[in-house]
Amino acid sequence: MTLPRWVPAVSWLGMTLLYLPLLAVAVLSFNSTRYGQSWGGFTVDWYARMVSNEAILSAAWNSLVLGVISTVLATVLGTLLAIGLNRTPWPRWFKRGSDLAINLPVVTPDIILAIALVGAFAVLREWSAAFKPGMTTLIIAHTTFQISFVTLVVSSRLTTIGKDQVEAARDLYANTGQIWLRVLLPQLMPGIIAGALLAFTISLDDFVVSFFVTGPEATTLPLLIYASVRRGVTPEIHALSTVIVVGTMLAIIAVTWIQAARTAKPQE
Amino acid sequence: MRANTCGWNSRQTTCWSCAIKPVIIHDGYLTTKPHLYGRGALLVGLAFLWMGVFLFAPLAGLSALAFASRGEYGGVEWTFTWENLSRLAGHDEFGFSWNHLLILWRSVVLAAVTTVLCLLIGFPMAFWIAARPAAARPLLLALVMVPSCVNLVIRTYAWQQFLGSQMPAAWVAQHLGLVPDGASLYPTVTAVYLGMVSAMLPFTVLPLYTSVERLDWSLVEAARDLHAGRLRTFRHGILAQCMPGLLAATILTFIPSLGMFVISDMLGGAKFLLVGNLIQQQFGSMNNWPFGATAGLFLVIASLFALWGLRIVSEREAGRR
Numbered sequence: 001m002t003l004p005r006w007v008p009a010v011s012w013l014g015m016t017l018l019y020l021p022l023l024a025v026a027v028l029s030f031n032s033t034r035y036g037q038s039w040g041g042f043t044v045d046w047y048a049r050m051v052s053n054e055a056i057l058s059a060a061w062n063s064l065v066l067g068v069i070s071t072v073l074a075t076v077l078g079t080l081l082a083i084g085l086n087r088t089p090w091p092r093w094f095k096r097g098s099d100l101a102i103n104l105p106v107v108t109p110d111i112i113l114a115i116a117l118v119g120a121f122a123v124l125r126e127w128s129a130a131f132k133p134g135m136t137t138l139i140i141a142h143t144t145f146q147i148s149f150v151t152l153v154v155s156s157r158l159t160t161i162g163k164d165q166v167e168a169a170r171d172l173y174a175n176t177g178q179i180w181l182r183v184l185l186p187q188l189m190p191g192i193i194a195g196a197l198l199a200f201t202i203s204l205d206d207f208v209v210s211f212f213v214t215g216p217e218a219t220t221l222p223l224l225i226y227a228s229v230r231r232g233v234t235p236e237i238h239a240l241s242t243v244i245v246v247g248t249m250l251a252i253i254a255v256t257w258i259q260a261a262r263t264a265k266p267q268e
Numbered sequence: 269m270r271a272n273t274c275g276w277n278s279r280q281t282t283c284w285s286c287a288i289k290p291v292i293i294h295d296g297y298l299t300t301k302p303h304l305y306g307r308g309a310l311l312v313g314l315a316f317l318w319m320g321v322f323l324f325a326p327l328a329g330l331s332a333l334a335f336a337s338r339g340e341y342g343g344v345e346w347t348f349t350w351e352n353l354s355r356l357a358g359h360d361e362f363g364f365s366w367n368h369l370l371i372l373w374r375s376v377v378l379a380a381v382t383t384v385l386c387l388l389i390g391f392p393m394a395f396w397i398a399a400r401p402a403a404a405r406p407l408l409l410a411l412v413m414v415p416s417c418v419n420l421v422i423r424t425y426a427w428q429q430f431l432g433s434q435m436p437a438a439w440v441a442q443h444l445g446l447v448p449d450g451a452s453l454y455p456t457v458t459a460v461y462l463g464m465v466s467a468m469l470p471f472t473v474l475p476l477y478t479s480v481e482r483l484d485w486s487l488v489e490a491a492r493d494l495h496a497g498r499l500r501t502f503r504h505g506i507l508a509q510c511m512p513g514l515l516a517a518t519i520l521t522f523i524p525s526l527g528m529f530v531i532s533d534m535l536g537g538a539k540f541l542l543v544g545n546l547i548q549q550q551f552g553s554m555n556n557w558p559f560g561a562t563a564g565l566f567l568v569i570a571s572l573f574a575l576w577g578l579r580i581v582s583e584r585e586a587g588r589r
Binding site: 003006007008010011013014015017018019020021022024025028036037038077078080081083084085087088089090098101104105107108109110111112113115116117118119120123140141143144147151201204205207208212221222225226229233237238241244245248249252253255256259260 | 294304305307308309310311312313314315316318319321322323324325326327329330333388389390392393395396397399403406407409410411412413414415417418419420421422423425426427428429430432433434435462465466469470473523524526527529530534544547548551557560561564567568571575
């Protein structure tokens with residue numbers, strides 16, 4: 001197809017909007033000026049300071065712990081939910097209701113989920129001190145919105161693999177444990193891994209919900225950057241942002257590459 | 269169905285274990301209904317219990333909270349009142365003011381304009397990517413998606429840096445006399461729009477690309493053969509085919525834009541308040557949770573309205589074809 005001349009021009013404008021600010025921060029992260037943005041010479045000093053900065057390290061650790069624990073919880077709950085929904089002949093009203101329930105956290109604006117959880121934790125705190133704002137509330141909050149995404153991904157995998165293999169295993173006298181461990185879960189694994197990766201990304205990406213439900217001692221990386229904008233930015237934050245952007249970029253390009261290689265193979 | 273073909277009849281055969289309940293065949297094995305649904309309930313129950321406690325109950329509580337009163341010291345008193353709603357509509361203790369209505373209006377306009385801008389940039393981008401060689405397309409698409417995986421706070425912070433007073437963009441604006449010397453380009457409305465469009469653009473391009481990629485070009489050629497002008501060819505040959513992608517892109521751009529508060533907070537300053545900022549204030553420094561919940565309710569209802577409107581458009585579009 002031939003496209004009008006202005007189409008590539010607009011496309012490059014879009015690409016510029018996406019990348020120009022990120023590029024600006026990357027350049028500033030090599031700037032030796034401590035205050036302000038005037039160019040004072042090239043340095044990698046801020047990267048060295050970043051890796052020895054207590055606040056940044058502990059925020060990175062918190063983000064990682066939060067991401068891993070909530071992802072594991074959500075993956076287990078979401079996978080069981082997907083299997084239970086797909087492999088039981090539920091009546092129609094139940095299926096429709098669960099579909100709605102699973103899609104609810106996906107379509108609800110995250111600020112609404114955030115304030116609903118803030119309210120819930122305030123009520124639960126009167127029962128138990130475990131719900132005081134901090135790591136526990138963060139983990140619960142993230143798990144809550146992750147479950148849906150895991151269930152949606154695993155469900156689509158369940159529909160593609162169908163029931164034939166499980167039925168065949170039954171015919172060959174496999175018991176329930178063998179069916180789960182040898183047939184169902186291995187077949188589901190790509191879906192479970194994809195769901196878990198998606199959930200983990202969403203956890204790392206979340207700012208709004210964390211901002212509302214966290215307490216003073218549990219700071220994640222996005223919260224740290226937001227707070228430092230308020231206090232006054234140090235070039236270490238430029239370095240941190242650049243590392244995060246480049247890391248994300250490499251991860252996504254690697255995944256795209258692997259996928260492209262995998263889909264190209266069967267045609268050879 | 270299967271029961272008949274292999275000789276079993278679930279209505280007549282009784283379960284060999286309990287001898288009372290009728291057995292059924294499911295996933296290739298004999299079971300009873302209580303057994304089957306018991307297993308299903310166990311699998312589903314854990315997750316639904318979690319979501320019930322931490323999602324459905326809190327959301328229901330939030331809707332109730334919107335009609336509760338604020339206690340004397342900032343707590344919540346569970347007495348029914350319309351006061352929060354009338355306050356959102358402009359009536360407060362000092363009489364009528366446009367403040368809250370202006371915030372609601374500004375949020376809707378911002379979301380609508382952002383969506384239109386994203387479609388205007390994203391649609392050509394989708395065609396541009398689809399016209400590349402097949403090997404380059406996934407990589408280009410990944411390049412568009414990468415920024416959306418970087419945290420929004422970081423991207424907005426990057427805009428702050430880019431628009432800072434000593435950066436090239438501000439220097440140009442200062443020399444053109446658009447802003448005073450030494451001023452930065454944020455907080456301004458323009459900055460908010462730049463931040464919004466670049467934040468939402470990936471979510472506009474992705475669904476548009478999937479429908480552009482599947483475009484049936486023979487219909488476009490047919491339109492040309494029938495001497496349709498450029499505009500009519502585009503309208504009936506291309507746009508009509510891309511309608512599902514266009515609607516998905518609109519939903520994915522408009523609804524998150526409505527609830528935005530990070531971008532307006534970091535690039536718009538204290539004067540540019542959106543519903544999101546209002547909610548944040550009420551749950552934060554103002555400590556008026558019931559009023560914050562009312563603003564949240566507005567956000568949900570506005571999103572539902574948008575979904576409903578787009579559904580009508582898509583049904584009408586489907587009916588036309």
